[in-house]
Amino acid sequence: MRTVRALSPLLRRAGGRDARITTALACTAFAVVTALALSVAGGLLAFQARAAEPVPSGGHVFGYLYVSLAWTALALLVVPLITLGGAAARLGVSRRDARLSALRLIGVTPREVVGLTLVETAWQGLVGAVAGCVLYVLLIPFWTLFVFQDRPFTFGELWVGPLVLAGALVVIPLLAAGSGAVSLRQVVVSPLGVSRRVRAPGLRAVRVLVAGVLMIGFIVVSIAMRSFGAVAIGVLLGSFGAAFLALNAIGPWVLRQFGGRRLRAARTPEQLLAARRLLDDPKAAWRVVGGLGLAGFVAGALAVVPVLAAAQAERDATSEIIGHDLTTGGLLTLSLTFVVAAVSAGITQAASVLDRRREYALQHLAGLPSDLLDRVRRREVLGPLVLVSVGSAALALVMLSPLFGLLALRSMTGPLLLVGCLALGCVLVLAATEASRPLLRSVLADTVVRAD
Amino acid sequence: MTTTPLAGPDRLTARGLVKRFGPTTALAGVDVTLRPGESLSVMGPSGSGKSTLLHCLAGILQPDAGSVVLQPASGAPLDLGSLGERRRSLVRRQHFGFVFQFGQLLSELTALENVALPSMLLGATRADAELTASGWLSRLGLDGMGDRRPGELSGGQAQRVAVARALVTRPAVVFADEPTGALDQATGYDVMRLLTETTRAAGASLVVVTHDADVAAWCERRITVRDGLVVDEARRAGGAATVPAGAGTSVHGSADPR
Structure with missing residues (x-):
């Protein structure tokens, strides 16, 4: 001590x-x-x-x-x-x-x-x-x-x-x-x-099974709930929790499959490197985009709110207020999630540059073009980002369809809001990862990578 | 093994190299020439300027004065001093290979992919690049290791992968900076033997920076740098032999190559 x-x-x-x-x-x-x-x-x-x-x-x-x-x-x-x-x-x-x-x-x-x-x-x-x-x-x-x-x-x-x-x-x-x-x-x-990097242990397909059971459970519960009305809101929130668990269980596995597919299809150095980096640690990639997955899920659920609010507003003023507040609160939560995910992504990229500083600097000395690493970073972040945010929003629409029917598609406001939010969030995350660019440049400018 | 005759114009010519870092003069007017297929060791104590010399010869650093001219196997000579960073980076990819002390392999790629990467950067398709890479891995005794990641290789295996990576693009010159610095003596001996033999067989020139006389003994010519100047130059007796004089005939049996 x-x-x-x-x-x-x-x-x-x-x-x-x-x-x-x-x-x-x-x-x-x-x-x-x-x-x-x-x-x-x-x-x-x-x-x-x-x-x-x-x-x-x-x-x-x-x-x-x-x-x-x-x-x-x-x-x-x-x-x-x-x-x-x-x-x-x-x-x-x-x-x-x-x-x-x-x-x-x-x-x-x-x-x-x-x-x-x-x-x-x-x-x-x-x-x-x-x-x-x-x-x-x-x-x-x-x-x-x-x-x-x-x-x-x-x-x-x-x-x-x-x-x-x-x-x-x-x-x-x-x-x-x-x-x-x-x-x-x-x-x-x-x-x-000597901190050695070895292959990350495989993610077992049992995750998909768990996720499948949880999702079907959610759909069954929500169909059953329709007959009981709003009293079971606690159960519904619990099911929401189950849906999130399902997303968390399936997320890294999906990213791993996605990475494997991209590795096989890779033709250029940046495609190869981005796919390998995703496969290297799908759980870490999920930690960055997982928050967005959850936010995308909420956004998908919220896509029905404007329709519900419009339907309710015809009846009374209180419903109108609640509808408005649900939309505001949901968008606020979504925006905060995006900000947090963006900062996370930026920090994770910075840490990854520092972790690999020696190999990056030496590769650069050997003639690896520095803009290749920029392209790899964008590819590495954007792929999972789009996959996860769009995928989870779509999942939310599917899982919530027993509750709301096809309400979400009846008005364009909700889906437009959803697409807008997701696009903005993706841009925000990409911008945050660009923040590691000066750090990468300073690492690459270092020619004295040997102790003496 | 065929030996490449030391003929034709110089592969690399450096004249009057001066490099300063603030008040410190790392190189104070150095002349170096390198013949095609020749191996040269650069010796000197820590801080003597030998790594700076390697960086200037390889177009990594721009000298404050003097010139470095590369004569590729085909095409016009290239004055590295007149090129911008982007062009020099391209010259390094196209004409040079590098072997560093350790840690130059990308940890997320397999050994095969690490060796294939330089060819892919020069425009080869992935399938072609991996086929060529696989051939180099087996030449360096790494059959069956292609799927391993750098973290799953021993130090000696990783250096052999690095040698394959350096040679895969058939460079004009291979630069090695303390290539055995992180290895035990027997493994270092093995790596130096493979490095000199395969470089020579590929027709490339070799520059090895080291402070270890045993490592330097593998090269045909040796220069010694002290305080930024070449203070000594020697050619090994026996010319282009691939094993240093006095070294044991068994690669694995001798702990001391001298």
């Missing part, structure tokens, strides 16, 4: 430009996670407060419906947010292999090496969390622009209070350290720093 205490401040200051870039990226990611998590928590608290109010007029009757919907949005965002936190922690760990194995050589024990890494990652988490709290406060005026239950939120409603803020400052660093510990277990830091 004494070694950890003595060395950690030194390590924090050590490291060159790369270390500064990765630290900045990791802190940014933790800040985004903190700010968005606090914003969503603020929204949840606001709906809870509104639900607890005495009922003066129509809009509040459905207070608890809003609370459960806010919980749903929170649940939807938890997975991508944790993914982003994990990506940031992995990035934090990735550049430390070399330094840490040097420490092993001078006699620091493995336990102390792990301790040092966790202290560093937690420190980044803390810096990010502080920045995230500031960002959250700056974002509140923006959130007050949104109208729910026929009135905009106030600053006071969205303010989570000092206790929750303090909680974030504790929880985010702990989560960061936890994710760091998990990734350190994967990168075995031996005294000689």
Whole structure:
């Protein structure tokens, strides 16, 4: 412990430009996670407060419906947010292999090496969390622009209070350290720093079976539910959860099949490299686009909302408000998911450039054109992105068809909204991955890839 | 094995190379010539400028003064100093092969794909590139290893894949930077033997940067660099033999090639 205490401040200051870039990226990611998590928590608290109010007029009757919907949005965002936190922690760990194995050589024990890494990652988490709290406060005026239950939120409603803020400052660093510990277990830091890449274990087809059962279960439950009406909303939400589990089970498997197909069809170097990189770790690829898969699923479900809202609005004003709020809330959740997925994708790309820095630099010395790596990156991200977002939106339309029939296709507003959102999200993610371009250029400009 | 006669114009000619990094002068006026099919070792202690010399000869770095001219097997001579980064990158792909100390293979590709990649970058179809690559892998004793990933190869196997990758495009010159630096002595001996033999059989010239006299002994000619200048030049007795004088006849049996 004494070694950890003595060395950690030194390590924090050590490291060159790369270390500064990765630290900045990791802190940014933790800040985004903190700010968005606090914003969503603020929204949840606001709906809870509104639900607890005495009922003066129509809009509040459905207070608890809003609370459960806010919980749903929170649940939807938890997975991508944790993914982003994990990506940031992995990035934090990735550049430390070399330094840490040097420490092993001078006699620091493995336990102390792990301790040092966790202290560093937690420190980044803390810096990010502080920045995230500031960002959250700056974002509140923006959130007050949104109208729910026929009135905009106030600053006071969205303010989570000092206790929750303090909680974030504790929880985010702990989560960061936890994710760091998990990734350190994967990168075995031996005294000689040999972290070997081997073939990822195969993904078994049993995933498809599990996913199939869950999806059919959902369809059966929702057909049965139609006769029971809205009382079974809890069951429905549970089935939604099952559908997400199904997506998560099937996602990496589908990406693996997709990668295999593309590998066989690959003709050019960039097609070959992009397919191999996807096959190398389909689970990692899924972690990046998986959030979008879930968002696409929600977007698909939401495509029916404008039709439902229009149908209901003919009857009463409350239904109109709920329809409006469902659309707003859904779009908001979708946008947040896209932002988080985009930051995740950017961070993951940066980590991947740093992980492969030596082989990239040496390939470049041997004449590999640098724009080839740009093309590989775009191909690597875009393929799974389009597959997953379009695929999951289509899946949602199919799975929800027993509930809503072909309502979604009756009006063009919903599908257009869906296509627009997905296209915008894909562009956002691509733009975020381009952020790793300067890092790649600096890695390729490095001709001194040998120690002496 | 056929030996290529050392005839015709010089393959690579460097004159008056000067390279500075800030206040440090890495090369202070170096002249080097390389004949077709010739092997040259560049020796020197750490920081002597030998890697900078290799980078300038290979068109990776632009010298501050002096010139590097490549005479390809066919076509007009190329003055590397007058070319932009994009053109030099193309020259490196087309005319040069590289073997580094370790870690130059792309970890997501198989051994076969790693060797096929340079040909694909030059426009070969994947099927043709993989067929040629497979031939090189078996020439280097790597039959059945084509499907393995770099992480699943031993250090010596990975270097042999790197040698195959360097030679697959039939380059004019192969540059090797401490090619055995990460290997034990017996494996290093094996890799140097394969590197010199196959390079020579392919008719390519070879430049090996090393601080190890045993490694340098594999090359026909040796220059020693110190403080950015060539301070010594020697030609190995016995000319173009493929095994250094005094080396044991058994590749695996001798731990010490000297």
